[in-house]
Amino acid sequence: MKTSSKLQFALKPLALLCLTFFITIFTIFLSSPSQSTAGSNSMASRTFILWLHGLGDSGPANEPIKTAFTSxxxxxxxxxxxxxxxxxxxxxxxxxxRSWFDFHVIPVTANCSVDESSLLKAVQHVHSMIDKELAAGTDPKNVFICGLSQGGALTLASTLLYPKTLGGGAVFSGWVPFNSTSSIIEQITPEAKMTPILWSHGTADQTVLFEAGQVAPPFLQGLGVNCEFKVSLNLSHLKISSN
Structure with missing residues (x-):
């Protein structure tokens, strides 16, 4: 979707993103014993994948991603x-x-600050979508939140602040949108800490610097959160195009 700004962040070539996404999500599926076998149609065994786009993008523009998942x-x-x-x-x-929350600088570094009130408002929106899915009968451990860039940062916050253990969270080229002094940390429940996080980040990322992703695993593990970090050598971030 076009925006009125001079800068718009667009996805990298779809094939590359789909490949990275497929590897990450399939890894989560293989490690999750609660997943259903093919042919099951019950709500309890249905999987719910919530994809959160990056800054300036839109949800419909990202829908072709699901066409790569034919398993x-x-x-x-x-x-x-x-x-x-x-x-x-x-x-x-x-x-x-289009923006999930406000943040102050690009490129995003390991110490990037965000507007916590707008972040928490976005988290509430994500949680309402998850709550609706669970109310329909989906098992929480079959719920996966995935996000790219700003959507990746929101994915992490939404996963950690959800009061139940989910199937997993997948962060692509994202960052930790809070620091060790944030009140968010006090809100992370023991159940939320059991949700596995997979993180993929490119070493050539000049929009959300690699350092911003690299500090995530030790920080999260210090909180008792399991985070697997996958390095994509020479992979950059998003293309910036004039509009």
């Missing part, structure tokens, strides 16, 4: 590609674009 394991899967609201973004000089 029988994904036969009973519901996908959701929500769009962030339009709001001013400080790092883009106040330009109005």
């Amino acid at each position: 029988p394991r994904f036969a009973n899967t519901r996908w959701s590609f929500p769009s962030a609201p339009f709001q001013p973004v400080t790092c883009n000089r106040g330009a109005v674009m």
Whole structure:
């Protein structure tokens, strides 16, 4: 979707993103004993994958990602590609674009600050979508939150702040949107700490620097959260195009 800003963050070539996404999600599926076998149609065994896009992007623009998942394991899967609201973004000089929450600088470093109130508002929105899915009968351990860039940061916060153990969270080129002094840490429940996190980050990322991803595993493990970090050598981030 086009925005009124001069800068728009678009996805890398879809094939490359799909490959990385497939490897990460399939790894989670293989490690999750609660997954259903092919042919199961019950709500309890249905898988729910929630994909959170990056800054300036939209949910519908990311829907082609699911076409890469033809394995029988994904036969009973519901996908959701929500769009962030339009709001001013400080790092883009106040330009109005689709953004989950406000943050202050690009490139994102290991110490990037975000507006915590807007982050928590976005987390509540994600949680409402998960709550609706669970109310329909889906097992929490069959729920997976995935996100790219800003959506990856929101994925992490949403996963850690959800009061139940979920199937997993997958962060692509994201960052930890809070620090060791944040009140968010006190809200992480023992159940949430049991949700596995898989993180993929490119060493050539110049938008969300590799260092921003690299500090995540030790930080999260210090909180008691299991995080597996996958390095993509020479992989950059997103293309910036004029609009």
